[in-house]
Amino acid sequence: MRISTNMMFESGSTRLSEMQSSLAKVQDQISTGRRILTPADDPVAAAQALVVSQSKSANEQFAINRQNAAASLSLEESVLQSVTSLLQDVKTLVVQAGNPALDGKQRQFIATELAGIRDEMLSLANSRDGAGNYLFSGFQTNVQPFAQTATGAQYNGDQGQRMAQVGSARKMPVSDTGAAIFESAKTGNGTFVTGANPANTGTGVASTGSIANAAALTGNNYSVTFTTVPGSAPTYAVVNTTTGATLSAATPYVSGETITFDGIQFDIKGSPANGDQFTVRPSGNQSVFTSMTELVNLLNAPVNSPADQARLSMGLAAANNNAGNALDNVLTVRASVGIRLKEMETLDSQGEDVGLQYAQQLEELQGLDYTKAITELSKQKIMLEAAQQSFVKTSNLSLFNFL
Template sequence: MRISTLNIFNTATNQLGTLQSNIARTQMQLATERRILTPADDPVASARALEVSQAQEMNTQFATNRTNARSTLSHVESTLQDTGDLLQDIQQLAVNAGNGTMVLKDREALATELEGRLDDLLGVANTTDGAGGYLFSGYMANTQPFNRTPGGAQYQGDQGQRQLQVAASRKVPLSASGSAVFEAIPTGNGTFQTQAASANTGAAIISSGSVSDRTALTGHDYALSFTVTGTPAVTTYTVNDNTTVPPTAVLSNQPYEAGKTISFDGLSFDIKGAPANGDTFTVQPSEKQSVFTTVTDLIAALRSPAEGSSGKAALTNQLNTAMDNLKSAHDNVLTVQASVGAHLKELDYLDSAGDDLNIHYASTLSDLQDLDVVKAISDFQQQQTTLQAAQMSFKTMSGLSLFNYL
């Protein structure tokens, strides 16, 4: 068959264009060290590489979030440590106030020092996060959590707990609400609280008590009243359950012996000293009380006159109540601090897992996208040789013409 000169030129040109395109593509692969230059090169691998790249970017963002979370939690931990130190100082002052040789002037000096500690404690509770927000205000980061009041301090925040996503399926709380740290403090021994009536005229001192049988607890309010009759004086006591209507007697006309354990309904405590006729003590379930209220009450107790045996007993009872509440407050702060420490430790584990994921993602992307350089160089040399041969053959063929022989 006869082939026209135009057809020969068109076919050769197309072939040279294809060869040049192939060698240009190989050169681009060598320059970028990527096997896939466009999704059309390998649609399946391109889609998979896009998924892996997105997962890798998310993992990088989680690493940034963990860095931010670690910074905030470290600040919270430092603040809680300061809170614990302040509470220890306040407890030490309360212990010093129990010195029987102190007079009103000495206790006034302690009360003044406690006022300074209370201001310091309020300042710590209102600590900011360095970005204009408050650590312990819950979701209301721009609201100062505590305002000073005559009875202690009032919480202005909410019960929320800000969290940050630090892994694909894990969020870490950045702080605790001020209510949980400074207000939700159980009074007494954590189960029940014992208190002396303010109108008592005797010299009896009640202990904090303990739980002797948890299964027998009722959670009721009890009142213990003393009766002193006869000559010589005989002291007895009666315990009434005031939760029932009408109140019912749990113990009636029991002989009083100083320091002897009094037990009923799973509760145990003792009373020391000499109660007066009509003196009463209450035993009630523990409640939640602000640490600021505890310190304010302690200051008021130190400034009250403690004259005579009854006044000293009243002061001792108030100091014992304050000590119990301060211990609970310190324990609560330590619990929150331990939780923060656990979250910091968890971030370390998540960092390690995130580093392993980055290695895995990088390996997967390398398998999907990276170029076999040795093979690509070999292909490039072969394509270069083929192109040069095609160009030389086309030059030779294009020079053939019948006019050369006429």
């Protein structure tokens, strides 16, 4: 076999290139800290590393989602804390307005202060986040949730609750609607509401009442009508206005004595006039802005007679009840927000642990044994240097040297 000079140079050059490539690969492994630079280095481990890397990226995205969700919930909690303080102020002012020593002018001062609180609460209900989105308008984040009206405020948002994927198997609400916060407070005692006919002329005042027997409740409407005949004790009749049935007729009236029927109990104090009527109806949801507007109107109304004083007393009792129910509703939402924030902290801790596990798995699959790599680097260098020196000597050999 004839070995030409060209073949010898090509063979030597190819071998040196291979060795330089091997040396460069080891250098790249050391610089990156990774054993697998291409899938060809270890196809099985490369495939497993790809799966783990995707899971790790998803876990990191969940962490970002949780961060954004926590910021949104924290902002909502801050707004609701302010709403809570305002509702507590409302209850204080309602109690203050019930002081019999106050005159009409002083009650109007309180009404003015309450109107300011109502406007401030409306502003809080229309709060925005840092991106300019409304907090409490449901899915319609670009729509102002509340618009003031003569009777309170109108809700223009929807019932949507925005969700965020905060874990592989957990979607969490990151918002609450204005309807749920400001329009879901129950009236009365939460089961039924007592009221007085605006045409009453006596001094009777009905209490809020309570449940005597939950199993006997019907959810119907009732009326309690008084009959007062000179020379006779006043009596009252209870009628189920939903069915038209008379539950009791000509029952003697004693101020402060409990009136009980169909699982309902309450009392009426004072001296109702002939024909005065009180009503009982099931509790419903009422906007806090409607309740406050009614309260402002009540305090601005003149009190010129004992009947007016009775209406004021009963109206203030209802307003205090409504404010308390609205406060309880806001506190319930705040508790829900707090629970979600607490869960977010737990998910963050779990996410960090999972992230460490993914990082450890990737290190096991792709990580480089530096001792072994450095030894291999030294070996490759020595081999390359030896090959280069041999090639130099071999390339200088020629038959002409022996002539």
